[in-house]
Amino acid sequence: MSAVADTHAHHDDHGHHPAGILRWIMTTNHKDIGTMYLWFSFAMFMVGGTMALVIRAELFQPGLQIVNPDFFNQMTTLHGLIMVFGAIMPAFVGFANWQIPMMIGAPDMAFPRLNNWSFWLLPPAATLLVVSLFVPGGAAGAGWTLYAPLTVQMGPGMDLTIFAVHLLGMSSILGSINIITTVLNMRAPGMTLMKMPLFCWTWLITAYLLVAVMPVLAGAVTMTLTDRHFGTTFFNAAGGGDPVLYQHIFWFFGHPEVYIIAIPAFGVVSQVIPAFSRKPLFGYSSMVYATASIAILSFIVWAHHMYTVGMPLEAQLYFMYATMLIAIPTGVKVFNWLATMWKGSLTFETPMLFAIGFLFLFTMGGFSGLVLALTAVDVQMHDTYYVVAHFHYVMVAGALFSAFAGVYFWLPKWTGRMYDEKLGKIHFWLSMIFFNLAFFVQHFLGIAGMPRRIPDYSPVFAEFNMISSIGAFGFGLSQLLLVYNVVKTIHGGRKAPARPWDGADTLEWTHLPSPAPYHSFETPPTVR
Amino acid sequence: MSAPAHAVARANRILLRKLALVAALMFGFGFALVPFYEKICQVTGIRNLLQPDQVAAANTQVDRSRVVTIEFDANTQRLPWTFKALESHRPVHPGEITHVQYEIRNTLDRPVTGQAIPSYGPQRAAQYLKKIECFCFQSQTLAPGEVRRLPVVFVLDPALPADIGTVTLSYTFFEVAGRDGKPG
Numbered sequence A: 001m002s003a004v005a006d007t008h009a010h011h012d013d014h015g016h017h018p019a020g021i022l023r024w025i026m027t028t029n030h031k032d033i034g035t036m037y038l039w040f041s042f043a044m045f046m047v048g049g050t051m052a053l054v055i056r057a058e059l060f061q062p063g064l065q066i067v068n069p070d071f072f073n074q075m076t077t078l079h080g081l082i083m084v085f086g087a088i089m090p091a092f093v094g095f096a097n098w099q100i101p102m103m104i105g106a107p108d109m110a111f112p113r114l115n116n117w118s119f120w121l122l123p124p125a126a127t128l129l130v131v132s133l134f135v136p137g138g139a140a141g142a143g144w145t146l147y148a149p150l151t152v153q154m155g156p157g158m159d160l161t162i163f164a165v166h167l168l169g170m171s172s173i174l175g176s177i178n179i180i181t182t183v184l185n186m187r188a189p190g191m192t193l194m195k196m197p198l199f200c201w202t203w204l205i206t207a208y209l210l211v212a213v214m215p216v217l218a219g220a221v222t223m224t225l226t227d228r229h230f231g232t233t234f235f236n237a238a239g240g241g242d243p244v245l246y247q248h249i250f251w252f253f254g255h256p257e258v259y260i261i262a263i264p265a266f267g268v269v270s271q272v273i274p275a276f277s278r279k280p281l282f283g284y285s286s287m288v289y290a291t292a293s294i295a296i297l298s299f300i301v302w303a304h305h306m307y308t309v310g311m312p313l314e315a316q317l318y319f320m321y322a323t324m325l326i327a328i329p330t331g332v333k334v335f336n337w338l339a340t341m342w343k344g345s346l347t348f349e350t351p352m353l354f355a356i357g358f359l360f361l362f363t364m365g366g367f368s369g370l371v372l373a374l375t376a377v378d379v380q381m382h383d384t385y386y387v388v389a390h391f392h393y394v395m396v397a398g399a400l401f402s403a404f405a406g407v408y409f410w411l412p413k414w415t416g417r418m419y420d421e422k423l424g425k426i427h428f429w430l431s432m433i434f435f436n437l438a439f440f441v442q443h444f445l446g447i448a449g450m451p452r453r454i455p456d457y458s459p460v461f462a463e464f465n466m467i468s469s470i471g472a473f474g475f476g477l478s479q480l481l482l483v484y485n486v487v488k489t490i491h492g493g494r495k496a497p498a499r500p501w502d503g504a505d506t507l508e509w510t511h512l513p514s515p516a517p518y519h520s521f522e523t524p525p526t527v528r
Numbered sequence B: 001m002s003a004p005a006h007a008v009a010r011a012n013r014i015l016l017r018k019l020a021l022v023a024a025l026m027f028g029f030g031f032a033l034v035p036f037y038e039k040i041c042q043v044t045g046i047r048n049l050l051q052p053d054q055v056a057a058a059n060t061q062v063d064r065s066r067v068v069t070i071e072f073d074a075n076t077q078r079l080p081w082t083f084k085a086l087e088s089h090r091p092v093h094p095g096e097i098t099h100v101q102y103e104i105r106n107t108l109d110r111p112v113t114g115q116a117i118p119s120y121g122p123q124r125a126a127q128y129l130k131k132i133e134c135f136c137f138q139s140q141t142l143a144p145g146e147v148r149r150l151p152v153v154f155v156l157d158p159a160l161p162a163d164i165g166t167v168t169l170s171y172t173f174f175e176v177a178g179r180d181g182k183p184g
Helices: A002-010 A020-026 A030-058 A069-104 A112-120 A122-134 A156-185 A198-229 A243-277 A284-300 A313-325 A327-341 A350-373 A375-381 A385-415 A421-447 A459-492 B005-044 B123-128
Strands: B068-077 B081-085 B089-092 B097-106 B112-121 B129-134 B140-142 B147-156 B166-175
Touching: A020 A030, A030 A069, A030 A112, A030 A122, A030 A385, A030 A459, A069 A122, A069 A156, A069 A198, A069 A243, A069 A385, A112 A122, A112 A156, A122 A156, A156 A198, A156 B005, A198 A243, A198 A284, A198 B005, A243 A284, A243 A327, A243 A350, A243 A385, A243 B005, A284 A313, A284 A327, A313 A327, A313 A350, A313 A375, A327 A350, A350 A375, A350 A385, A350 A421, A385 A421, A385 A459, A421 A459, B068 B081, B068 B097, B081 B166, B089 B097, B097 B140, B112 B123, B112 B129, B123 B129, B140 B147, B147 B166
Parallel strands: B068 B166
Antiparallel strands: B068 B089, B081 B097, B097 B147, B112 B140, B112 B166, B129 B147
16 A cells, blocks of 8 residues: 555654644644543533532532522533533543544544544633623523523523534534544454444444434524524414423434433443453444444434423323333443453453443443333432432443543553552542442432422431532542543653553554554554 | 545545535424424324314213303513403303403504413313414504404313313413514
């Protein structure tokens, strides 16, 4: 393949990229862009986490102590939006940027300049969200789901939120198109689809989900915008519109969105668990099919988020059974992970600990999800802390723990240095304990009937809320250990070998040194 | 995959265009859900606010053994009209065709268009109060200072659950325009 050597000469070489800030603004290198995605997502994680702590500080005791109810609602809304669109999704796009080209033996992403654009749309979007706090009337306070009619009535903060969602959506769509094209067209010779590491498969499926549903969300917020300013009445009851219509359109996006967050997390865990079990992934092809089934089913279950809007009984039953169907492919995945560990030569380094933490807590979140899928039960639980507990088990203990596993797993490849194993383990155990302290008790609060998104509560809920707030502050502070550990690794970790994990067998470990060179696989490797 | 670089770049561009088309179509799909939703609601009769109800001939049997009080309520939302029912309540027999009148007056010196949206109390009574004729089926445009009397003709379905003795029929008029009163 002589053409490759040719292009190499024209490309900017190792030393030839601009230095300083311009390097980062103008970069088209997948590793640079991956790094920026990861740092951006960590910054947003800190911002969104601070907002969560404002919420938990207010809920530490019954009564109103710290913030007024308006500001409390703005905090819950921004916390949700920032964590979903600013922290978790960019984190996994960061992993995709770093890992997919290296895992399939490609020199870079398919569209490097588009890739630069996808990233640089994010900071303006985040700025809009944060600035919206300071406009008259404050930020949007309608919850991250941005339900009409509140969104139709709010002040200019809502408009900023709508534009932020537009930018975030565009970024995701461009990033997804790039990932699909890279995976389908840029694989090294011999790397057939069914030989790809599972992480690439999960991202391929996720990217298709994103291309299909992000435009629907963009449409929903566009309709909100025209209702607000141009006299349309999609959701505005004053002209015969219907707020319930918004919920249908939103959740048509919103349920696949849940899997957009979860599926790349499955991918990371599917790399980590085999590596530390020193066995190939059990049931590789069933994993691929299970992931695809979850993605397809996610399009036909959306209304289980809205059992209380007054749907006919037949519709409720349909959505209930369809939702419970998803437990089957998810069960396939959980059992495959367990079977991978079965009789493996297990070691418990930090990535493995986080992967097992994921497995344990995500399964619990899955079970509380099954409880909520039952329409008769959900009518009692709707909008209570049980729901809050459920989705934090799948989003935080699911997606976030898996992202932590991925960071510790690939940090030696990215930086060429080993992280501090002891600190990593402390980070895991503190996260594990404080996470459960914060969220497990919320199941009880929800069953007892404490509603979500309300800054005050009956004194009977006081003890569990106090425990939950202590857990939340502990969890938040524990994350500082991660920054410290990462910075310490970059600046003084001991040198990592090319393959620090003897069970890891994908191309980035077997074919590339640590740290991975700025340009890798300019000549594609041959895969047996 | 072992193809020359320009062939890969070309294949990439083709895929980019296809995926961009999918994204554009899905943006349209979001909007297509609006008429789809309205159609489903219409077919299943879930949200039949602004169309006449179908009253089957069998339902016109009048149940003289039972009296239900219908209360009439009138509201405006950010609309400078006066709007009232000409009577506050009326006892009716289920199955009986009932005529009532409301009155609206435009207090502004410009023509204003409004739309009335009905609601019912208790909510589960909604499906039993069948409107045959209603001013809420169209929007109303009033000249400056104009006064208009508006009829409502309805039948209460005899299948109304026995524990409901009073039904409130409430209308709210909204201005048909942008939300700040600018013509839409």
